[in-house]
Amino acid sequence: MATALVSTPLKSHHGIFSTRTAGGRIPLTPSPRTRTTSLATNVSNTSSPFTPPRQTTESTRIVSQSAYGNVTSYLSRSTSRTAYRDSPKSNIAKAKKSPKHLELGVSDWTLTGTETTASQTPSKSASRRKGPLRTRSGKTTIRLEAGDRFIPNRNASEGIVTAGSGKLDESQRPKTSNGEGSTVLANAVSAFDLGGLAAEDDATAALEGLNLEDSDDTSSYTKPAPDTLAYESSLATACGVSLNTRILSFKPAPPESSKPIDLRSQYNRPLKPANVASAQFRRRVLTAPERVLDAPGLVDDYYLNLLDWSSGNQVAIGLERNVYVWSAESGTVSCLLETAADTYVSSIKWSGDGAYVGVGLGSGEVQIWDVEEGTKLRSMHGHDTRVGVMGWNKHILSTGARSGLVYNHDVRVAQHKVAELVSHTSEVCGLEWRADGAQLATGGNDNLVSIWDARSLGAPKFQKTNHRAAVKALSWCPWQPNLLATGGGSYDRHIHFWNTTTGARTNSIDTGSQVTSLRWSNHYKEIVSSSGFPDNSLSIWSYPTLVRNVEIPAHETRVLHSCLSPDGQMLATAAADESLKFWKIFEKKPGSASAMSREGAVTGKGGDMVKQMTIR
Amino acid sequence: MSAEKDRSKVHKLSLKGSSKLIAEFFEYSINTILFQRGVYPAEDFTAVKKYGLNMLVTSDDQVKAYIKKIMSQLNKWMTGGKISKLVVVITSKETGEHVERWQFDVQIFNRPSKKAASKDIDTPEPPPEKTEKEIQLEIQSIFRQITASVTFLPQLDAGNCTFNVLVYADADSDVPMEWGDSDAKEIENGEKVQLRSFSTSNHRVDTLVSYRLAD
Numbered sequence: 083m084a085t086a087l088v089s090t091p092l093k094s095h096h097g098i099f100s101t102r103t104a105g106g107r108i109p110l111t112p113s114p115r116t117r118t119t120s121l122a123t124n125v126s127n128t129s130s131p132f133t134p135p136r137q138t139t140e141s142t143r144i145v146s147q148s149a150y151g152n153v154t155s156y157l158s159r160s161t162s163r164t165a166y167r168d169s170p171k172s173n174i175a176k177a178k179k180s181p182k183h184l185e186l187g188v189s190d191w192t193l194t195g196t197e198t199t200a201s202q203t204p205s206k207s208a209s210r211r212k213g214p215l216r217t218r219s220g221k222t223t224i225r226l227e228a229g230d231r232f233i234p235n236r237n238a239s240e241g242i243v244t245a246g247s248g249k250l251d252e253s254q255r256p257k258t259s260n261g262e263g264s265t266v267l268a269n270a271v272s273a274f275d276l277g278g279l280a281a282e283d284d285a286t287a288a289l290e291g292l293n294l295e296d297s298d299d300t301s302s303y304t305k306p307a308p309d310t311l312a313y314e315s316s317l318a319t320a321c322g323v324s325l326n327t328r329i330l331s332f333k334p335a336p337p338e339s340s341k342p343i344d345l346r347s348q349y350n351r352p353l354k355p356a357n358v359a360s361a362q363f364r365r366r367v368l369t370a371p372e373r374v375l376d377a378p379g380l381v382d383d384y385y386l387n388l389l390d391w392s393s394g395n396q397v398a399i400g401l402e403r404n405v406y407v408w409s410a411e412s413g414t415v416s417c418l419l420e421t422a423a424d425t426y427v428s429s430i431k432w433s434g435d436g437a438y439v440g441v442g443l444g445s446g447e448v449q450i451w452d453v454e455e456g457t458k459l460r461s462m463h464g465h466d467t468r469v470g471v472m473g474w475n476k477h478i479l480s481t482g483a484r485s486g487l488v489y490n491h492d493v494r495v496a497q498h499k500v501a502e503l504v505s506h507t508s509e510v511c512g513l514e515w516r517a518d519g520a521q522l523a524t525g526g527n528d529n530l531v532s533i534w535d536a537r538s539l540g541a542p543k544f545q546k547t548n549h550r551a552a553v554k555a556l557s558w559c560p561w562q563p564n565l566l567a568t569g570g571g572s573y574d575r576h577i578h579f580w581n582t583t584t585g586a587r588t589n590s591i592d593t594g595s596q597v598t599s600l601r602w603s604n605h606y607k608e609i610v611s612s613s614g615f616p617d618n619s620l621s622i623w624s625y626p627t628l629v630r631n632v633e634i635p636a637h638e639t640r641v642l643h644s645c646l647s648p649d650g651q652m653l654a655t656a657a658a659d660e661s662l663k664f665w666k667i668f669e670k671k672p673g674s675a676s677a678m679s680r681e682g683a684v685t686g687k688g689g690d691m692v693k694q695m696t697i698r
Numbered sequence: 699m700s701a702e703k704d705r706s707k708v709h710k711l712s713l714k715g716s717s718k719l720i721a722e723f724f725e726y727s728i729n730t731i732l733f734q735r736g737v738y739p740a741e742d743f744t745a746v747k748k749y750g751l752n753m754l755v756t757s758d759d760q761v762k763a764y765i766k767k768i769m770s771q772l773n774k775w776m777t778g779g780k781i782s783k784l785v786v787v788i789t790s791k792e793t794g795e796h797v798e799r800w801q802f803d804v805q806i807f808n809r810p811s812k813k814a815a816s817k818d819i820d821t822p823e824p825p826p827e828k829t830e831k832e833i834q835l836e837i838q839s840i841f842r843q844i845t846a847s848v849t850f851l852p853q854l855d856a857g858n859c860t861f862n863v864l865v866y867a868d869a870d871s872d873v874p875m876e877w878g879d880s881d882a883k884e885i886e887n888g889e890k891v892q893l894r895s896f897s898t899s900n901h902r903v904d905t906l907v908s909y910r911l912a913d
Binding site for chain 1: 737738760767771860861862863864866867870871873876877878879880882883
């Protein structure tokens, strides 16, 4: 009940305001009195909808003609309007209340009104839901009526008029409301706000006054149009809220972004990045092995080099005391040799032409085998510790031993040992000639990388101590001769890139796991690393961006050895899980390569090999 | 001959077709904004040829599904002529502040007369007939502008923002469960920049971006 009470006065107040805003409504002040009385006595009466007085155009005209009213109204309006403008920012929720208020207001007027047209009130209430246009027109009508009705009053009592204008000021309100009490006042004030919001749904209220002023002599029904115009435009600019639209939001929360974003790189991003790790442009890499072979008895020793692929497309692997040769072309396997019982195979290397294979033994002996014939050509002694790594440079075979010594053997002459390379103090496990034979890189268990100039082997050209673990992985870049990549062991986990002309380190990657081998791609600007603990994976890195393009979980245990096929497309890996796997990671036709096209366009040896393998 | 063909096409571009075109425009707009403003990482987007441009569209399944849900409802509303605005609001995840607001105002021409004279007086005359190519060029220039706007928009706290889609719909629209009333999510004291517009024979779309001024 109390609320009803409040709202009723509000309504009437609101009505007052609107009249105030609309020029010359000041006369309405009388009505508040009547209202207040009614309020005090019986609220229900007030709220009961009586037929509001209907105004004719004639009366409107009269209103406009009354000079006094207009002047005062102007004054009051100007102030009141600004006040209203602020309030309109209301949101929809408030606006929703408007219908009720409006109705009440109407009824109030009915009470005060002298003339009554029975039909009006119902129609208004009915039209409540039909949007702003209707309600607005209704109000207008009321206002006009009131003005008309009260013109005489206004003229007569100036005091009332001032009181009416004073209503804007909250403190002055009490006077007008006949001292109903502070609560009433408060109600009234709040009512004003509500009324302002509700009645016109925001900005309209203020605008109304203006429009009415200008077009006072026109009938109330024609007014709506300009009203609406102003209404809409003001809404569009100011609040963006209107009665007949709702703001709807799609409620489900949008998905989280998958990772932090650096906008700067985005703004700089070229449309088609070459090697950036964006999913769409990234080279598709086959992550399943092409073929898996058993490698029983493979010695799980990081310091050995037991796998090599010849230019003649044969894969040699050392399994304990035996060396097996698997022909990628025919798929046949043959056992090339078996060592004496007291030793084992510690390293294998094909000669450049693929005709011979060098075999290093645990005893320090180095043997040269003719694979075609299956016969041993010669044995070369010199090392007294196991030969863990070897490398061919034409007729020179370099061998690195556990002692830390590296010998160069000229395999054509009887006095085969032509150079002794002293730099490592611990087992040599990495050794790689540059393709042109001008430089040799060696890595050892002393964490040292030595780079040698083939013309002066007395001392290494550079010695690099950056690695913090044994360096087994060494690879020369095929397209940039002075670029060397080296990878460190489990305590180091880094790949370093060296300029072997200046000795400068040009780049580094922390791979997160032991680097057991490194191979540059011949076709892509990429390098593949195999890793041991903890990932046991293959990673393909773009160079020089050093973005990891793909990581393939390759083996169950650490990958010990790797080698590239002669056509550079396929990588063979051998792991301590005693398996030998073949990966087509550098496939020549990126993207479009389906199995069909791959097999159809067999040109190189690799293609042949694939064919063989798939056929078998 | 082709010109004639075009013209005949233009005449046939019905309200329905036009609504579809607008809805499609919204879809690409949302995607473009998400990409340009770094709401999602760039790698999640793929380039698609559209409007004679390389448009970037999300390829993240979740985001795709999210936008698809929005679009399916939007399509219905557009066809029914219920929408007067579409708004993409970018909000800071940390503070919940609205930092950027992209607003697309839709005007419908030749709307079957609604309530009284309210709209019609205000509604501008439909522009002269355009070929589809002209419309596409207009759209193209909007997207160019959106793309270019990153030069003046303040840098967002990238990766730390989320977005919402608002729609200003008629009160009598059917509202599915997933949509609910909302405030306008206006940006307080925001700077506003009006971008280009485009129009078809039935619709006109104005673009406005408002953003928070740098402190």
